[in-house]
Amino acid sequence: ENKTLPFEAIGEGTLHRLVDAFYRRVGMHPDLAPIFPDDLTETARKQKQFLTQYLGGPPLYTNEHGHPMLRARHLPFEITPVRATAWLACMAEAMDEVGLEGPVREDFYARLYLTAQHMINTPDDET
Template identity: 60%
Template structure:
């Protein structure tokens, strides 16, 4: 993936994932398109996201150890994920990547992988 091994290692490991997720959920919790499908208290959601992104970008398999296989599409089926919500989610992530100061080429690689994942999560038309 990278000269240093994984994206997770290249961006600085868990501390950077933590900064990214904190910046992301600060935005999600205030986004009018996203708040209807997220809980009022985002603590547990953010914890699971930290575990998932750690594993997704090549770090320890904490998500699988804690929650089992990711099966992200299945886990997201109960929520109406429209193209508009996908775009809102991606906009929050884009801003969070900037706030977390993730440098190129990792920023683009992360956003590309998350964009593909976000497209896969859609399950409802606008």
Template identity: 45%
Template sequence: MNNYSTIFEAVGGVEGIRKIVEAFYPKVLKNPLIGPLFPADIDPVMERQTLFLSQFFGGPSLYSDQHGHPMMRARHLPFPITPERAEAWLGCMRAALAETDLPDELQELILVRLSGPAHHFINQP
């Protein structure tokens, strides 16, 4: 991350997060394993994800300010999340990050940081 103290700063703040999210969700919607879990109107999901990732990666508490405590595991419990779906989600994020000009080390750091929560949400065998 070089001269940055947070991933949030290293990716360019909210606008950098938004670019990642905008590259990510078209891949999610096209993915046969996870696309059907998402609503057709993906814009509100993208906005919440931008707020959440900004906060998650060390930025301001935008998500909590608007939506309360993230409680991400509880929010994901209604959806059948298998190990394969967690990996598909991470694969879509990897592909989205590959489209950015972020350094490879930063892309890997982001994926490592997201892999814990992605696997924590698994609620189906």
């Protein structure tokens, strides 16, 4: 069987445009901007590396930063259900902006949805 990797289906150029479109929204979002650095350049660079390997491409994130341990790396930040919803909304809008559509988008988004739920570490009423 010869299955195309999601990374190949999406393409590096579209993935990088997606991440840039995503962090432009994060940086302006009232629920998200306060917990992110003002300069999102390095955050976007790491996210491009991470999503490349998440989608089956080369392990760029792990090569530079080690095991992702994503939930542990998010523990310093209060990730509430409201922030998870905001994160996913920014991602859906970024997918619209770069024209990512069809089954490859639906599968990618479904995985991000589950990963985002896994990052939640704080109830809404504690922020």
